[in-house]
Amino acid sequence: MRRRIRLEKKVVSANDRLAKQLAERFRAAGILAVNLMSSPGAGKTSLLEETSRRLGGELRLAAVEGDLATERDAERLRRAGMAARQINTGRGCHLSAAQVAEALDAFDSPGRPLNLDSLDILFIENVGNLVCPAQFDLGERQRVVIASTPEGDDKPVKYPVVFHTADCVVLNKMDLLEATLFSRGVFRQHVRELAPKARILELSCRTGEGLEAWLDWLREERAEAKKGGVPP
């Protein structure tokens, strides 16, 4: 006799459990954890480099960097003055909460964890990918999605899940606007229809235009995180 057994097992529930533990650690330390997501080449690392140069003297920053291979991004950030730990995912297309926890626990070297109490902001730079990272919570307080003008103004409608979950959408490479067919109005409209409450920040890491608004957003969110409590 065939017998049906109801299971209702969520496949990413193991990740969700670990992500909750991370969120609790971040909350207890009163730090702002930011999950940065974008397609490859949109400017996640460039934004963190500029952030380090401009905010590093004022706030204590650190980053966990996700890439399939190489230590390049962590090295770039260290050169820009930010403590950074690289995670190589091999063939993995996203970061998981377990990988982030592992990186934090062996930040400087095995057995030498990152002291969250000595931090203000932890950036988690995800693997460049607009699909899979959206599904994996990393315990972050804020999700930032970065798009760039050469990618086209229709990225939000093509990758709606990741944009829907964004708390802040950064539009980078504004210095290239004239060279592309990108429409700021169309892009904003698409974002509004997926994430009406998300902050939209236009900037250029290359020229520095618009970066002050990004730094202000970080300052505000870090102040909120320090107060504790659950984000709205």
Place this chain on the structure above:
Amino acid sequence: MHELSLAQAIWRQVVREMDSRPRCRLAALTVVVGTFSGADPESLEFALRLLVEESVWPTAEVQLRTEPVALKCRSCGHDYQTETFDLACPGCGGFDCEVTGGRDLRLESMEIIRDDETPDSS
């Protein structure tokens, strides 16, 4: 993009469940894929079938069911669903909505047959 590893995670759950039921064979498994789960149902089904075919229960059926996105409008309170990614509220036209379902990928159920019974005895 990571459907094979998702399929492997589902399969590990199946094997764990079967381990706790000795003298049973797997006849079918049902997986629910939410439209907002980020997983592609076709690739997932392909990967699951491969794992089933290589297992000790190669004839088990793989059933996939997609689940629409369930939404609640924060402006007017309307509950609605969409199979696409058009999130606009049919009640008020607003976009400020909360996703209340369709985000999960889950192993919903499995069907088993006890080895001392024949499939025909059902």
